[in-house]
Amino acid sequence: MAHAEIRLSGFGGQGIILAGQIVGKAVSVFEDRNATLTQNYGPESRGGACCAQVVMSDEEIAYPDIVEPDVFVAMSQEAYNKYYEDVKPNGLSIIDEDLVVPKAVKSGGRLLKMPATRLADGMGKKFVANIVMLGFLAAVSDTVSTDALKEAVKSSVPKGTEELNMKAFQLGYDHGKRLPAATPAGKE
Amino acid sequence: MKAEKSILSGKHFFQGDTACAEGGIYAGCRFFGGYPITPATEVAERMAERLPAIGGIYIQMEDEIASMCAVLGAAWGGRKSMTSTSGPGFSLMMENFGLGIMTETPCVLVNVQRAGPSTGLPTAVGQGDMMQARWGSHGVYEVIALCPSSPQEAFNLTVRAFNLSEKYRLPVLVMMDEVVGHMTEKVVIPEPGELEVVPRRESRVAPDAYLPFKPDADLVPPMVRAGQGYHIHVTGLTHDERGYPVITKEAQEKLVRRLCDKIRVNRKDILSWEEREAENADVLVVAYGITARIAMLPIQMARKKGLKVGLFRLITAWPFPEERLRKLAGTVGGVVVPEINYGQMVFEVERCVAGKAPVRLVSHMGGSTHRPEDILNAIMDVAKNK
Known part of the structure; x- marks a missing residue:
C-alpha cells in the first residue's frame, strides 16, 4: 500500500487517539514505512468529537494532513456527522452500528457496520472497544498488516492489559472475517 | 529505585x-x-x-x-x-x-x-x-x-x-x-555516543587566578559551578571579567560587543539550512518549521506544471543564513515566503534578496497550516514575473 489515509473518530474517552497512535506505530515502527499522526480534539477530555488522522506512505510524507481519507472509522454520531462527507469517493466507512445512524453512502463507497462497543461490553470491558475496532479494521482493510497492528497494540497498551487487549483485537478481527462483504476496500 | x-x-x-x-x-x-x-x-x-x-x-x-x-x-x-x-x-x-x-x-x-x-x-x-x-x-x-x-x-x-x-x-x-x-x-x-554531545566548558584555572568572564580566543569564557570552591559573582548588570558590576560605557562596550560577536564571529559554525533544488530555481520557497514541510506539496504541484521550484528551509532562523540566500537571490526569478503570521522572517528574506527578485509573503493568521493552493498560487504568480 503506497499511500493511504485513515481517519478514526469518536468522542473523547473512547481511546480514539490511542487507536490512531497504534495504527501509526504499526506502520512506522513495525512495518518500517512512514506514518504521521495528527489529531483534533476540543478542550474537554471526555465527550466532544475527537479524531485521529493517520497518513501512511512508502515515501517521505511531505503533507501530514488528511486530504481525503481512504478509510473512515466513526464511533460516535457527532464525529460521523462532522467527517462522513470527507471520505474518498471509493473509500471505506466503518461505523459502530449501535452508536451511529449512517447517512447515504457515496456511490462507489462502502459502508461496514459493526458493534465494537457491544462486543467489548460482552467481554465485560467496554473500554477496549477501540481495540476491537482495530481488529475489525485489520480484517477488512489492507492498509496496515495485521501482524504489525498486533505488535503495536501489545506495545502501546498499559502493562498487564496485553492479554485482554489481544483478546479484544481478535474478537474484532474474527467479526470482520465473518462478514460476507469483508474483502479489501475499494482500492481497485 | x-x-x-x-x-x-x-x-x-x-x-x-x-x-x-x-x-x-x-x-x-x-x-x-x-x-x-x-x-x-x-x-x-x-x-x-x-x-x-x-x-x-x-x-x-x-x-x-x-x-x-x-x-x-x-x-x-x-x-x-x-x-x-x-x-x-x-x-x-x-x-x-x-x-x-x-x-x-x-x-x-x-x-x-x-x-x-x-x-x-x-x-x-x-x-x-x-x-x-x-x-x-x-x-x-x-x-x-x-x-x-x-x-x-x-x-x-x-x-x-x-x-x-x-x-x-x-x-x-x-x-x-x-x-x-x-x-x-x-x-x-541513536545509541549513546553516536551524536556529538558537547560537555560544559570547564575552567582549568586555579580559584585564585580565575576570572569568570575572561573569554578564550573564540570569545567564550570557560565556566565553573557553584560550590566548586571558586568565588564567583554573576549579575545582570554590566560587568567586568571578574563578574563585578562596572557601570561605565567602556565596560558596556567591551562586554556587550563580545556577547554579540561570539555569535557573529562564529556564525558559520552555527548556521544551518536545507536546500532542495534551490540552485537556479525559477521560484524559491523560503520556509521553516511545519510550513516548510507543508510547502513541499505545492512545490511538487508547481513542478508538475513545468516550473523549477526550489525550497530553502531555515533550520537556524537566528542567526539568519544571509550570505547563502543573497547568493541564491541573484539567479532566482521570485521568492515565496509562507509563514503562519503576517510577515516576520520575510523581512530578513527581503533584506537578502535586496530587490533582485520579487518576494511574496503568503500570510496566515494561525489556527491551521496553509492551504497548499494558497502557496501554489503565490508560486505561479511570482513565476509570471520571470
Whole structure:
C-alpha cells in the first residue's frame, strides 16, 4: 500500500487517539514505512468529537494532513456527522452500528457496520472497544498488516492489559472475517 | 529505585514534544523547571516522567518567570537544564532569557508556538514568535534559534541546541510549532555516543587566578559551578571579567560587543539550512518549521506544471543564513515566503534578496497550516514575473 489515509473518530474517552497512535506505530515502527499522526480534539477530555488522522506512505510524507481519507472509522454520531462527507469517493466507512445512524453512502463507497462497543461490553470491558475496532479494521482493510497492528497494540497498551487487549483485537478481527462483504476496500 | 535507561536508543513513534524531551535527555539535560502550557505541556510531562528515574530533577515552578530563573540557576549549579513553554509563557520568560544572555548561562528554552497574540488559540498552530525570539528581551544581543520541521528533527535539534548553548554559553531557543509538537511520527534515537554531545566548558584555572568572564580566543569564557570552591559573582548588570558590576560605557562596550560577536564571529559554525533544488530555481520557497514541510506539496504541484521550484528551509532562523540566500537571490526569478503570521522572517528574506527578485509573503493568521493552493498560487504568480 503506497499511500493511504485513515481517519478514526469518536468522542473523547473512547481511546480514539490511542487507536490512531497504534495504527501509526504499526506502520512506522513495525512495518518500517512512514506514518504521521495528527489529531483534533476540543478542550474537554471526555465527550466532544475527537479524531485521529493517520497518513501512511512508502515515501517521505511531505503533507501530514488528511486530504481525503481512504478509510473512515466513526464511533460516535457527532464525529460521523462532522467527517462522513470527507471520505474518498471509493473509500471505506466503518461505523459502530449501535452508536451511529449512517447517512447515504457515496456511490462507489462502502459502508461496514459493526458493534465494537457491544462486543467489548460482552467481554465485560467496554473500554477496549477501540481495540476491537482495530481488529475489525485489520480484517477488512489492507492498509496496515495485521501482524504489525498486533505488535503495536501489545506495545502501546498499559502493562498487564496485553492479554485482554489481544483478546479484544481478535474478537474484532474474527467479526470482520465473518462478514460476507469483508474483502479489501475499494482500492481497485 | 529501579534503574531506567537514560537514552532510549531505537525506533519510536513519538510526538514532536516527546522527541524534544528525549533530545534533551540524550544531550545530558538533568534539570527541567517549567510551567505546563498547551501545546508545550507534553515536553514537561515527559520530563516529569523521565528525569526522576535517571537522576535528574523536574520542578514545576509557580510560573514561567520562575521557571526560566530555575533553569539558569540549575545551569550555574552544574546541570544541563531546559524549559518549554508557549504563547504567553514565552513572553513571561523573555526577561530572564535576557538575564541568561547577559550572564552567559548555557540552557535550552523550547517554544512550541501557538496562535496569538495573548492567549489566542491555545491548542492551534502559529509562527508568530519568530521576531520575539530575536528581539523579545530588551537590549543589544544575538540569539540562536533552531526550527524543527518534524518530530525526528525536534529530537536532533534539541541535542544541537544543548551543544550550541554549551559551546557559546547562552540560552538557545528551539522554535517549534504546535503541529510539529503534536504530530506523531517515527523517531530514531541513536545509541549513546553516536551524536556529538558537547560537555560544559570547564575552567582549568586555579580559584585564585580565575576570572569568570575572561573569554578564550573564540570569545567564550570557560565556566565553573557553584560550590566548586571558586568565588564567583554573576549579575545582570554590566560587568567586568571578574563578574563585578562596572557601570561605565567602556565596560558596556567591551562586554556587550563580545556577547554579540561570539555569535557573529562564529556564525558559520552555527548556521544551518536545507536546500532542495534551490540552485537556479525559477521560484524559491523560503520556509521553516511545519510550513516548510507543508510547502513541499505545492512545490511538487508547481513542478508538475513545468516550473523549477526550489525550497530553502531555515533550520537556524537566528542567526539568519544571509550570505547563502543573497547568493541564491541573484539567479532566482521570485521568492515565496509562507509563514503562519503576517510577515516576520520575510523581512530578513527581503533584506537578502535586496530587490533582485520579487518576494511574496503568503500570510496566515494561525489556527491551521496553509492551504497548499494558497502557496501554489503565490508560486505561479511570482513565476509570471520571470
